[in-house]
Amino acid sequence: xxxxxxxxxxxxxxxxxxxxxxxxxxxxxxxxxxxxxxxxxxxxxxxxxxxxxxxxxxxxxxxxxxxxxxxxxxxxxxxxxxxxxxxxxxxxxxxxxxxxxxxxxxxxxxxxxxxxxxxxxxxxxxxxxxxxxxxxxxxxxxxxxxxxxxxxxxxxxxxxxxxxxxxxxxxxxxxxxxxxxxxxxxxxxxxxxxxxxxxxxxxxxxxxxxxxxxxxxxxxxxxxxxxxxxxxxxxxxxxxxxxxxxxxxxxxxxxxxxxxxxxxxxxxxxxxxxxxxxxxxxxxxxxxxxxxxxxxxxx
Amino acid sequence: xxxxxxxxxxxxxxxxxxxxxxxxxxxxxxxxxxxxxxxxxxxxxxxxxxxxxxxxxxxxxxxxxxxxxxxxxxxxxxxxxxxxxxxxxxxxxxxxxxxxxxxxxxxxxxxxxxxxxxxxxxxxxxxxxxxxxxxxxxxxxxxxxxxxxxxxxxxxxxxxxxxxxxxxxxxxxxxxxxxxxxxxxxxxxxxxxxxxxxxxxxxxxxxxxxxxxxxxxxxxxxxxxxxxxxxxxxxxxxxxxxxxxxxxxxxxxxxxxxxxxxxxxxxxxxxxxxxxxxxxxxxxxxxxxxxxxxxxxxxxxxxxxxxxxxxxxxxxxxxxxxxxxxxxxxxxxxxxxxxxxxxxxxxxxxxxxxxxxxxxxxxxxxxxxxxxx
Ligand SMILES: Nc1ncnc2c1ncn2[C@@H]1O[C@H](COP(=O)(O)OP(=O)(O)OP(=O)(O)O)[C@@H](O)[C@H]1O
Ligand SMILES: [Mg+2]
Numbered sequence: 071x072x073x074x075x076x077x078x079x080x081x082x083x084x085x086x087x088x089x090x091x092x093x094x095x096x097x098x099x100x101x102x103x104x105x106x107x108x109x110x111x112x113x114x115x116x117x118x119x120x121x122x123x124x125x126x127x128x129x130x131x132x133x134x135x136x137x138x139x140x141x142x143x144x145x146x147x148x149x150x151x152x153x154x155x156x157x158x159x160x161x162x163x164x165x166x167x168x169x170x171x172x173x174x175x176x177x178x179x180x181x182x183x184x185x186x187x188x189x190x191x192x193x194x195x196x197x198x199x200x201x202x203x204x205x206x207x208x209x210x211x212x213x214x215x216x217x218x219x220x221x222x223x224x225x226x227x228x229x230x231x232x233x234x235x236x237x238x239x240x241x242x243x244x245x246x247x248x249x250x251x252x253x254x255x256x257x258x259x260x261x262x263x264x265x266x267x268x269x270x271x272x273x274x275x276x277x278x279x280x281x282x283x284x285x286x287x288x289x290x291x292x293x294x295x296x297x298x299x300x301x302x303x304x305x306x307x308x309x310x311x312x313x314x315x316x317x318x319x320x321x322x323x324x325x326x327x328x329x330x331x332x333x334x335x336x337x338x339x340x341x342x343x344x345x346x347x348x349x350x351x352x353x354x355x356x357x358x359x360x361x362x363x364x365x366x367x368x369x
Numbered sequence: 370x371x372x373x374x375x376x377x378x379x380x381x382x383x384x385x386x387x388x389x390x391x392x393x394x395x396x397x398x399x400x401x402x403x404x405x406x407x408x409x410x411x412x413x414x415x416x417x418x419x420x421x422x423x424x425x426x427x428x429x430x431x432x433x434x435x436x437x438x439x440x441x442x443x444x445x446x447x448x449x450x451x452x453x454x455x456x457x458x459x460x461x462x463x464x465x466x467x468x469x470x471x472x473x474x475x476x477x478x479x480x481x482x483x484x485x486x487x488x489x490x491x492x493x494x495x496x497x498x499x500x501x502x503x504x505x506x507x508x509x510x511x512x513x514x515x516x517x518x519x520x521x522x523x524x525x526x527x528x529x530x531x532x533x534x535x536x537x538x539x540x541x542x543x544x545x546x547x548x549x550x551x552x553x554x555x556x557x558x559x560x561x562x563x564x565x566x567x568x569x570x571x572x573x574x575x576x577x578x579x580x581x582x583x584x585x586x587x588x589x590x591x592x593x594x595x596x597x598x599x600x601x602x603x604x605x606x607x608x609x610x611x612x613x614x615x616x617x618x619x620x621x622x623x624x625x626x627x628x629x630x631x632x633x634x635x636x637x638x639x640x641x642x643x644x645x646x647x648x649x650x651x652x653x654x655x656x657x658x659x660x661x662x663x664x665x666x667x668x669x670x671x672x673x674x675x676x677x678x679x680x681x682x683x684x685x686x687x688x689x690x691x692x693x694x695x696x697x698x699x700x701x702x703x704x705x706x707x708x709x710x711x712x713x714x715x716x717x718x719x720x721x722x723x724x725x726x727x728x729x730x731x732x733x734x735x736x737x738x739x740x741x742x
Contacts, residue, residue: 077409077416081582097409097419104408105401114427145708212704219711224570227678227712261405264429319613 072103072130072198088279089118089125090272098115098263099126108221108242110257113265115247116309125244132241133199137186139209148213148229149220151183167257171262177230187217190228191240192234201243207246211253217244218256268310270297270365276310281317287366291328294315295358296340302353304346316340328362330355376406379417383442387425390438398425414443520668570665570693573600573742575651577644577670578607579634585700585728589669592733594619594627604660607631608647608670614655624642644670644713652687666692669727671701672714681713684718696739697721700728 074080080103081096091099099122102109112118127134137148145151157176164171184192188203206214220226224236244260246252268276270293277289284292296313308316319339325332333355341347350358380403405420418439426435475604528716574593578586593605597619607613618634621627655661666688674681688697697717701707703726718724723739726732 077419093415094419094422097416098423101408101420101423105404107401111453143712149710210704212707213700215671215673216710220673223712225712227710227715229715233678233712251428254427258395261401261422261423262427264432305426348600 072132074100074103076100079329083129084125087125087128089121090270090275090279091122092266092268095122095263095265098261102243102261105261106239108244108260108274110244110246110252110260110262111265112246112252112262114267114309115306116311117265117267119245119265120202120204123200123204123245126241126243127200130197130200130241132197133193133195134202135186135190135199135240136202136204138204139206139213141208141210143209143213145216147185148187148216148279149185149226150188151185152177153181153183157181174230179231182228182231187220188226188228188234189285190240191224191236193236193240196242198238200243203242203244205247206244206252206256207248207250214253214256218253218259221256221259267300267307270294273297273310273313277314277317280314281321284317284321285326288320288326288328289317290365291362292320295328295333295362298358298361299340299350302346302349304341304349305343306341306346308340312340312342328359331361333358374403375411377403377413379403380406383421383439385426386438386442387435390434392425392431392434392438394425394503408487417443445478461715523670535742567595569602570663571604572596573604573656573661573664573666573692575606575608575648575670577668578609579673582669582671582700585669585671586710588632588733589698589727590619590628592727592736593669594631598627604655606655607634608644608651610643610647611691612650614648642673642674644674644676644717645676645682645684648681648684648688652684656688657691661682661688662691663693665694666737667696667698667740668717669698670713671699672697672709672711672717674711674716676713678712678716682716682720689720694722695720696723696725696736698725698727698736700726702726703728703732 074083077093077097077100080100081091081093084091084096084099098109098111101107110123111122113119123136124134126132160176160181161171186201190199193199201256203217206217209217221242225233227233244252244256254258267273273293273296274289277284277293278286292313296308296316300307316336316339319336320328320332323332323336337350337355338345341350380399384399384402386402387394402421402424405424406417409416409420411417421439422435423434426432430542473508574596576586576589576593578590582589593603593615595606597603597616598621603616604614605616605619608616613634615631615634618630619627652661656666685695699709699714702709702724709718725736725739727736
């Protein structure tokens with residue numbers, strides 16, 4: 071089990087592994103660990119939802135088991151599957167040698183292919199694994215329903231083999247981009263946190279650890295301009311990931327300051343849609359430069 | 370609830386404030402909130418605030434209401450609403466006041482007397498195939514009206530049980546090959562038919578009303594109500610953490626009155642499910658004593674069970690020995706990838722004669738046919 075003292079300890083541990091959480095997220099993570107509850111993270115693209123699971127694995131030393139959801143994901147991909155071709159080979163061999171066919175043998179662990187959910191439940195590691203169910207909103211209701219059952223009981227039944235039960239439940243992080251509402255019953259099972267875009271100071275701090283080669287003044291300008299971009303009512307406002315990319319790009323150009331030319335040539339790294347780039351340009355790149363300059367120095 | 374601690378008291382009080390502010394706060398969340406408070410402590414405002422955010426708020430849209438409620442609560446300037454909602458009760462799925470009360474009930478008595486099946490539907494084809502979970506409120510109202518057209522009758526006792534069809538869907542051929550190879554080595558199981566008779570069989574409907582069935586419960590209960598009204602030999606029960614007989618409540622001609630009477634009677638709406646225990650209660654108190662004997666027993670449930678699957682399997686076996694046929698209706702089965710992995714479902718399936726979906730009007734029509742064949 072992961073023994074954590076308090077919210078501050080979580081924040082420090084995450085910080086030591088290059089993830090800067092605000093108090094709300096740190097509290098949600100603390101409670102998830104303390105109360106053994108799955109954590110459902112929602113928020114805009116690129117705000118660091120997926121990264122939470124990764125950093126938890128780095129911190130705790132637990133294995134990261136990632137289940138990427140998609141439309142039509144089914145039990146065979148998420149839970150387990152029988153290795154049909156090996157079963158068939160086995161049958162052929164039995165037939166050839168005239169042996170009796172033993173169904174139990176055919177449906178034994180030997181032929182079982184474990185997928186992330188089963189691996190997370192049936193783990194036997196010292197340090198509990200971190201199960202990441204990423205982008206659950208892409209899966210369909212029925213998968214969600216099954217997930218709820220697994221997360222409620224921490225048990226999975228393979229009819230042919232019996233029930234696997236987690237002795238110590240895995241740490242579970244579920245993320246959603248909210249393309250569709252997650253079912254209420256699943257939400258109720260989880261602790262919930264909506265990750266907002268970071269405020270200026272935290273985004274600056276993230277740049278310091280994630281883009282350490284970028285000079286302080288430039289990092290401040292990039293963070294300030296990113297903040298201004300988020301006010302433009304864009305189709306896809308920049309997430310932390312985009313701000314980091316932008317800072318890298320600007321620094322790679324050797325620019326000392328974020329001026330209109332620099333913004334112009336690097337805009338594609340922070341705004342991924344052409345419509346958004348056009349909107350930012352129509353609004354005036356000078357406006358961004360001004361917003362950046364306003365953060366030149368700590369006030 | 371648990372013995373009073375300061376965290377518990379604070380949690381219960383604040384939950385009440387939030388409900389007053391219009392947020393949906395189930396009892397389970399209040400308990401989690403209390404645990405969270407115990408973990409973070411009550412001293413710091415931020416700690417209490419975020420403990421509540423993590424446990425009581427489930428969408429960004431609710432944040433503003435939460436923030437306002439929290440601020441006034443913390444400042445102590447809030448009036449704590451009197452216990453208008455008793456602890457443990459949960460708001461119900463039926464909103465009778467918003468429904469048009471004109472579902473035409475033309476099931477005349479002479480029709481009822483005829484032990485035949487008439488499944489008639491209004492021509493709204495699209496609606497018929499929609500999953501209940503996806504219907505808007507208005508569409509649900511329409512669907513309920515369509516259900517009034519449904520006549521349900523048990524099969525005559527001479528009827529023969531059809532062999533269970535087992536379709537394997539969307540699986541690679543290899544799997545079928547393995548299974549078939551196995552099957553040739555095994556022996557086919559043939560079930561005996563029951564003795565012929567002319568009386569329509571009793572129909573017993575057991576409807577799961579736990580949280581996971583939320584999207585389907587009202588449509589199903591309406592189906593059950595139509596069945597109770599339209600056919601004399603129908604019994605209905607609600608299964609949640611306990612078993613509640615709702616036949617009498619559902620026998621009102623006015624569907625809305627019937628449904629709200631039933632929901633008042635059922636205390637554990639949208640709670641957890643203990644299918645095994647509920648079924649044991651049914652077997653002990655009603656079923657094995659006679660109600661289920663020779664009857665068609667219809668279980669409406671998604672098969673998620675918080676209880677012990679062995680208990681469920683044992684009770685299914687008991688039921689199997691007395692019932693004419695067991696029909697299991699699981700709306701989740703409508704999805705092509707569905708595999709009965711839910712523990713309860715896996716445990717129950719061996720005892721089930723018919724496994725159908727019932728997730729839409731069309732599917733309920735099929736269910737009516739399955740029941741009466
Ligand atoms: N709080 C943070 N501290 C440090 N780095 C962060 C933080 N938030 C985000 N990042 C950085 O941003 C990157 C993108 O985050 P991540 O992929 O987790 O976002 P996401 O919310 O899952 O996005 P998507 O919705 O696109 O999947 C991470 O690789 C990480 O480098
Ligand atoms: Mg992600």
